[in-house]
């Protein structure tokens with residue numbers, strides 16, 4: 001009776017789906033049920049009253065970083081439809097990525113900050129000789145009695161120190177090569193390097209060579225340092241034992257995904273500190289199947305791109321925006337390429353405020369508070385280490401714009417600046 005009933009309802013579903021789709025002839029009721037149950041998407045931004053923005057800034061976390069390309073969005077949606085064994089997916093994704101990115105091992109983390117934590121935990125695990133397999137369970141609360149020192153250059157200390165600290169390590173700060181050599185002790189687990197640091201006396205190759213003389217692994221945080229695409233393998237090939245990248249920045253994967261790349265024994269040790277294991281530091285940094293697949297799909301997408309192609313596209317966008325404001329009195333434009341992090345053409349617009357009476361920060365506020373809401377680069381009217389001084393400049397990050405948005409940004413800038421011209 002029950003069986004018959006459900007069969008009948010399935011059949012009914014099949015028929016109603018058939019009618020909706022307007023398809024003639026018989027179709028599999030199970031497939032029809034799936035088709036009829038696929039809802040048209042609800043715009044939850046609208047429902048929640050959260051206004052989408054035009055991102056003329058860059059891959060900022062606060063602006064939800066990148067938009068995934070259509071192929072990545074589709075891969076994420078497809079992965080959401082069926083369960084898998086998480087460990088199988090983690091391992092297979094790691095193997096695939098290691099092959100594509102020319103390194104021994106890879107792990108999809110919950111962003112670059114998580115990759116830093118897992119990389120640090122991996123180095124602690126290996127340095128302390130994980131014979132009984134219980135080292136990960138002692139991070140961070142048992143660190144005082146274990147090897148727990150990480151060496152860093154003073155000029156490389158940064159906000160992401162915290163991603164290392166959460167493993168319970170102590171950071172030993174050095175400046176000169178001599179201090180670096182002297183800093184190694186029997187408690188050293190890692191020599192950590194910040195790839196985009198703008199100060200620090202010791203370069204990458206020396207950093208690696210000296211660490212390896214002491215049999216200590218070194219990690220390089222290159223989170224925001226793609227393009228060039230080849231950076232995804234340049235630093236592991238250079239000899240860094242671990243390298244971290246953000247998945248949601250230039251790679252345009254899910255915002256909560258990242259990459260830990262490097263030595264296979266360290267990647268395996270990182271996995272011992274990662275979810276789905278419950279009593280380890282990585283448990284709260286879960287990457288769901290959708291994001292693991294999205295990260296892999298984003299790397300696949302990126303490897304179909306070229307540095308020259310991306311740069312040409314970004315320059316064209318910057319030029320279109322510059323052209324839109326070129327008739328504003330005293331306006332000068334410059335397309336600037338930051339050296340390491342966010343190494344993409346960035347537009348700087350400067351003008352004489354005695355002729356155009358609006359400060360760059362005021363322009364940014366006006367664009368933010370009008371519709372559509374446009375977010376300019378945060379260096380506008382201020383400064384940032386990677387850019388020339390911009391206290392008097394409007395800065396436009398163009399690489400996260402969607403097609404056609406450069407024209408909207410150009411038009412809005414022209415309107416706001418024209419309105420401020422002194423007669």
Ligand SMILES: *Cc1c(COP(=O)(O)O)cnc(C)c1O
Pocket residue numbers: 061110111112113114160196221222223224245246247248255257258
């Ligand atoms: C963005 C960034 C991170 C963090 O990356 P997430 O993927 O957001 O976790 C870490 N280090 C540096 C240098 C970064 O620029």
